[in-house]
Amino acid sequence: MRAMRIFAMVMLGTVLSGCGYNTLQSQDEQVKAAWSEVLNQYQRRADLVPNLVNVVKGAVAAEKDILDAVVSARAKVGSIQATPELINNPQAFQQWQSAQGELSSALSRLMVVVERYPDLKSISGFNDLQAQLEGTENRIAVARGRYISAVQTYNVTVRSFPSNLTAMMFNHEVKPNFAVENEAAISKAPTVDFNAAPPAAPPQAEPAK
Numbered sequence: 001m002r003a004m005r006i007f008a009m010v011m012l013g014t015v016l017s018g019c020g021y022n023t024l025q026s027q028d029e030q031v032k033a034a035w036s037e038v039l040n041q042y043q044r045r046a047d048l049v050p051n052l053v054n055v056v057k058g059a060v061a062a063e064k065d066i067l068d069a070v071v072s073a074r075a076k077v078g079s080i081q082a083t084p085e086l087i088n089n090p091q092a093f094q095q096w097q098s099a100q101g102e103l104s105s106a107l108s109r110l111m112v113v114v115e116r117y118p119d120l121k122s123i124s125g126f127n128d129l130q131a132q133l134e135g136t137e138n139r140i141a142v143a144r145g146r147y148i149s150a151v152q153t154y155n156v157t158v159r160s161f162p163s164n165l166t167a168m169m170f171n172h173e174v175k176p177n178f179a180v181e182n183e184a185a186i187s188k189a190p191t192v193d194f195n196a197a198p199p200a201a202p203p204q205a206e207p208a209k
Contacts (some may be wrong), residue, residue: 021164024050024172027154031175032084034147039082041140042100049074049103050131055126056110058118061102087151142182144178151177 049070057067064147075097120126157176158167167173 001115018168020157020160021158021166021170024154024163024167024170027150028172031087031147031150031154034150035084035087036145037143038140041136041143042077043082044104045133045136045140046074046077046134049107050130051125051129052133053108053109055123055129056114056117056120059113059120059123063110066106066113069175070103070106070110073099073106075102087175088173090176091093099179148178151175 053057053067053070060067080092080099082096086096114120154179157163158172158174
């Protein structure tokens with residue numbers, strides 16, 4: 001009887017392996033790890049936002065609308081509970097991605113504005129904050145790329161025969177991925193250059209004689 005049980009377990013393991021069970025488990029763990037890194041980097045950026053606002057608000061007080069937009073977008077990001085389970089809920093994932101997109105847009109507008117204020121360079125801690133923000137944007141781009149790749153590989157396995165039968169049996173579903181319409185722009189981390197000089201004014205045409 002014991003020998004029969006062992007034989008049955010070996011056969012079951014062979015069948016599951018041949019149908020993609022082990023592959024699904026491995027790829028699912030890779031997606032989870034990649035998603036965890038995405039969350040870590042976006043959270044790091046969100047944690048930098050209050051410091052950024054506090055540093056620049058005195059110098060760019062006239063740009064209150066843009067500062068308010070950054071604060072509001074940061075609050076919206078914080079109101080969404082970013083959990084590992086988020087990647088199994090396409091609607092919640094879309095809401096989270098939309099909120100992050102709003103914060104990215106608000107920060108981009110703020111970056112354009114602060115370039116007009118050269119006095120920011122002399123504010124204590126500003127250069128360090130600049131470096132942290134640049135590094136975080138780069139890490140976000142890398143983390144997103146790894147997540148996109150992991151999800152694409154996993155989703156192909158979920159949809160392909162015969163592993164799709166195993167996926168249905170064990171409730172493995174296609175996972176949501178980042179929208180592709182702006183991925184080309186996002187894959188290139190934005191340049192956060194507060195020291196850039198404003199563009200030169202175009203030459204004036206000579207008055208007609």
